[in-house]
Amino acid sequence: MISYKELGLVNSKELFAKAVKGGYAIPAFNFNNLEQLQAIIQACVETKSPVILQVSSGARKYANQTLLRYMAQGAVEYAKELGAAIPIVLHLDHGDSFELCKSCIEYGFSSVMIDGSHLPYEKNVELTRKVVEYAHKYDVTVEGELGVLAGIEDEVSSEVTHYTKPEEVEDFVKKTGVDSLAISIGTSHGANKFKPEQCTRTADGILVPPPLRFDILEECEKRIPGFPIVLHGASSVPVELVRQINQYGGKLKDAVGIPEEQLRRAAASAVCKINIDSDGRLAVTAAIRKVFAESPAEFDPRKYLGPAREQLKELYKHKIINVLGSAGKA
């Protein structure tokens, strides 16, 4: 058992309390490899933003649990070396079992999500409470979820959205003891968040999705005032990245995300954690495709992973400064 404190990490408690009060959101960026981690830390140090490094169960399998622990510890030291000891959380994204959450805590995670959103309400309460009881012994914070986002992740998937029922949130928070709550207000995972028939189209063919259900968010806030709320599926799927991918041989069709002004509005509310993964994937893919198309003889991975890392860093800085509002809050 390694405590996250020995790795120099923090849990999310204080970060969320400040974010809710200050009307901004902490970035939760997913990572699976070195370049993604470097880009996240560089962007957050340059903007002086706190950060949540987010690892899905698929990412944990991909990168290896032991390597991840040292990568997180390395990230803490790397940030200091770059000139700012920003607060860093290592968080399990969409944990699907008590055993996985327990194992992550033993390997140095400072925060875990237990996603029981697909279970019947009482089962979700039971599983979430079990994880909270274990995690809190080690001062690890826990995120729960009510309502189901459409989209596909490695372990949890749903065809359709089930909005969070505001009348359940107070009871859930009280019974489980969670530190934050993810809710479903119309976002979804991946780069195709809405079907074209759910959207309208601008004159130049850009898909405009239906607005988020801010009424549900407001109703939840009323019932649990000041309680940290989390927004998953918050990639905006920038049209310029989709265009870059398709220009250089990609075939992304009808990709559409959440408009950034809606995310800004959410960040100014009790939403204090915003999850972004797909936009990072798009930035990396766009940069690599460009190098491959323009320099087909290139075979040194640093020559395409380097530009990918740079494009990713710029994307993260943009999100921090212009969307989440967490710049300068470290």
Ligand code: G3H
């Ligand atoms: O919400 C899910 C994240 O984007 C992680 O995706 O399970 O493919 O690593 P993944």
Ligand code: 13P
């Ligand atoms: P996106 O697919 O919109 O980036 O959402 C990521 C997420 O919610 C991770 O938990």
Ligand code: ZN
């Ligand atoms: Zn998610």
